[in-house]
Amino acid sequence: MHWADYTAQRLSGRGGAQVAASGITPSGQFHIGHLREILTAEMIHRACLDAGLDSRYLFIVDSMDPLRRVYDFLSSDYGRYIGHPLAYVPAPGPDGELGDGTTSYAEHFLAPFIDALRTIGVKPEVVMNHEAYQSGAFAHSIDLAIQHKEEIRELIEEISGREVPEGWFPYNPIGSDGSLDGVRVTGYEHPRVHWVDGHGVEGSSDIRKGEGKLPWRIDWAARWGIHGITCEPAGKDHGAAGGSFDTGIPISHLLGGDPPEKMVYEWIQLKGMGPMSSSAGLTIGPMEALDLVPPEILRYVIARSKVNRHIDFDTGAALFETADEYERLVANPPSSSEEDMSKRQRVAMETQLGAVRLSQVEIGGDPTDSVGGVSFRHLAMLAQIKTTDEGVWESLQRSGHLEGEPSQTLSGRLARMRTWIDGPHFPEGARIVIQTEVGDEARANLSDEHRGFLSELAGAISDSEWSNMAIDDCIRGVSDEAGIAKRQAYVALYWVLLDRSHGPRVASIVAEMDRGDFLALLEDA
């Protein structure tokens, strides 16, 4: 059974309406890792719906969280906004310069991410956390937290093993300069929290009006109750023993809530990406990833992995293989008709089918609608050999992959594939580089028999018609005359053309080449 279905099953035991949620701080550019946070929760939500449960999916944007520091992509002018809730910080301009404030920092980074989510079929109910504070939704929880101040302090100290500092207060008011930092609480008279800020200015905040916030560990616990959240997968950082999940659960009870079960997902790592490295500034965002592979593949990357396994997100060969794995699964789904299937095989099959189901952009979508009918590997090859899309379709029609006109799915795939090929993320192993001179490795691997064939071919092909068919006839004819095994003839050509022992149809490659260039290569051998 797929993990999302399993979780849905557990949630059904809990009864009532299900609310799956994610929470992300919009402190900067969203990246591919955030997709796991979102999709883990969203897939559970979908699984709940599929199980006939009443379910909603919430995306809580931590817009009330303060700007922590001046990130590298921000101008130093942002220094004065440190400690300010992100909803009240002006969005940066293109070069990180301080914006005019028409758009908030939080909105600025959120908007493109929401667009990307829509493309992958995620349509969350978006909750801006600062609005929740402004609306007074937190007021009751804040009041309870203040009343239970000492119990909460004990819980945090006991569970996290951390000492809560003197003067700690379970509500952090915004000071006179708009910052949450350095504000000391001096008293509480419902609904106002009195304080003195770092400048020595005194004031008071109305807990019903977004004039302050709960500290994270309490904020999280409170929102579970406020929104009736029944499931919120959290990153492994929250999951550490004594982490915010462990303190959140008892705090939530204290605030009258019924917290979700602890669920922790592993990170997506950018390891093993070859030329990609964060230090080189070459990270990948969801939008960028969507330029390369279709949304269902991006979903499948998450769906196919168990929640507690880390994912090496690799825009190179691994993504290639994942995409082809998806194609195979959809085109040729495991069949349940086998009676002699073992229990394990059956479970594995159900899990795979679940992963495909949850990878669909539209809920309940037919996976076969998203199938291209061609492996990514093959398409990548054709896209490199054929300069025009028409050429690709013709080749696919000849090879039987395609009947009639290409579907929208397929032409979309080709467009993305061309982007991928032209970009820095394309796997080098799949790149077809036509040599301009014979490579060292090729030279080392060419036998006398190979050379003899190549030189004969040079003579024969110099006045051959320059078409796929004619070139192929010529190659086959010469190999017969030269008495070389066909296989060896092609091996020789692959070495010369690609500096490899094998490759795509030789004639297809040669037909796209300039005759002079090809002859020069043959003679160079």
Place this chain on the structure above:
RNA sequence: GGGCCUGUAGCUUAGUCAGGUAGAGCGCCGGGCUUUUAACCCGGUGGCCGGGGGUUCGAAUCCCCUCAGGCCCGCCA
């Protein structure tokens, strides 16, 4: 120092919760396709389940120890 996750065929991994003869995909190798391929179809190869010890009739699975990789323990989400 404390804790969490992971370690199964060359690669990605299922199976670990409820012990019962190690499964899959890719790759690779071979064959077929009267067109060669990185297409397509068929077949095959491949694993002292990180290591050691223990419990058991029986351990990838439970217990202890150990090695390796990743991550968390700053009101930071």
